[in-house]
Amino acid sequence: MLRYKSNLIILMVSRVVSPFIMLFALYVIFHGHYSPGGGFQGGTIMAASLLLMRLAAGREIAQLQFKTILGTPLGSIGVLIYFGTGFAAMLSGGEFLNYSFLPFAGFTAAELRSLGILMVEIGVGLAVMAILVAIYDDLLEGYPHD
Amino acid sequence: MKIINGILLISFGALLVYASLGLPNRGDVDAVMHREKSPTGSQGASSYYIRNADKDANTPNMVTVILADYRGYDTLGEETVILTAGLICFLILRRKKNKS
Numbered sequence: 001m002l003r004y005k006s007n008l009i010i011l012m013v014s015r016v017v018s019p020f021i022m023l024f025a026l027y028v029i030f031h032g033h034y035s036p037g038g039g040f041q042g043g044t045i046m047a048a049s050l051l052l053m054r055l056a057a058g059r060e061i062a063q064l065q066f067k068t069i070l071g072t073p074l075g076s077i078g079v080l081i082y083f084g085t086g087f088a089a090m091l092s093g094g095e096f097l098n099y100s101f102l103p104f105a106g107f108t109a110a111e112l113r114s115l116g117i118l119m120v121e122i123g124v125g126l127a128v129m130a131i132l133v134a135i136y137d138d139l140l141e142g143y144p145h146d
Numbered sequence: 147m148k149i150i151n152g153i154l155l156i157s158f159g160a161l162l163v164y165a166s167l168g169l170p171n172r173g174d175v176d177a178v179m180h181r182e183k184s185p186t187g188s189q190g191a192s193s194y195y196i197r198n199a200d201k202d203a204n205t206p207n208m209v210t211v212i213l214a215d216y217r218g219y220d221t222l223g224e225e226t227v228i229l230t231a232g233l234i235c236f237l238i239l240r241r242k243k244n245k246s
Contacts, residue, residue, distance in 0.1 A: 033205045038213065040224075072236055079229050082222055097218035099203075110204035117205060117214040120221070127225050131232035138239040 006058070014056035021049035029125045033114065039124025046125065047132035054133075059140065071134025078127025085119045 029042030054062040086097035094101025099116025100109035107115065170177035178185065182193045199211040213221055 032210050033207055035207065036209070038210055072232060075229050075232050079225055082225055086218065086222070097222070099215065108204075110202060113203040113215055114205050117203060117210060120214045120218070121210075124221065124225055128228060131228050134232050135235045138235040141239050142241055 010056050014052050018049045018053050021052070022046060025049065025125075025129075029121055030118070032121055033117065039121040040128055042121075043125035043128030044132065046129040050129070050133050051136055054136065059137075066133060068134075068137045071130050071137060074130035075127045075134060078123045078125070078130065081123030081126065082120050085116055085123070089116070 025042045025046035025048075027042075028037035028045060029039060032038035032042070050062075050066050053065050085099070085102070088103060089098050089101045090096045092101050092103040099113040102112050102116055104112060104115065170179075174180060179190070180192070182190055184190055195208060195212055195216065199208040199216075200206055203211045203215050205211050
């Protein structure tokens with residue numbers, strides 16, 4: 001089996017590249033209204049940047065960036081954001097997931113639906129990112145790292 | 147046994163290829179699912195989405211509107227599936243910490 005060996009070049013390149021991947025992930029999530037993209041794709045790219053640091057720097061150092069214990073709670077929070085958006089629409093008089101009834105003043109119905117889509121995409125992106133990283137950490141559990 | 151498996155696989159693949167020959171071509175205007183009205187006379191879903199997606203949700207990307215607004219339940223289910231997969235990995239693979 002290959003042993004992990006710290007490699008300075010890989011570590012430095014990953015440190016430079018990882019924030020840019022995160023920025024692109026945010027772009028994909030928030031620009032999903034106008035271009036291809038959305039929550040699933042953006043969340044996957046975000047998870048790719050986190051996993052890059054986990055692969056390059058080893059597990060202990062990557063804890064500084066994203067703690068292992070955060071994975072499952074953040075995934076649940078993402079699903080709750082989605083469900084809460086639909087539920088808020090239901091509480092203020094519409095059907096479940098009918099975003100035009102969201103309780104924000106000063107928007108027309110079409111703008112409210114656009115806003116609801118954005119909230120939903122954020123929830124999806126958060127859940128996908130956290131769950132992918134959590135699965136990676138779970139698979140490495142108990143493995144003699146470093 | 148291997149030969150029987152191979153014959154079964156090849157014949158099933160041939161069946162699938164034969165079935166796919168009956169599908170309409172991509173972008174065929176006369177195909178039933180691409181018509182504006184279904185055979186019973188009601189309005190088709192796809193033409194409604196194309197006409198009204200931008201107007202309804204103020205979002206130029208039609209795919210996003212269909213995915214997150216018109217088909218919101220579907221996406222909620224997908225997300226729940228992902229969460230379930232993560233939770234099951236957590237339950238199966240995570241171990242208790244030994245405080246030794």
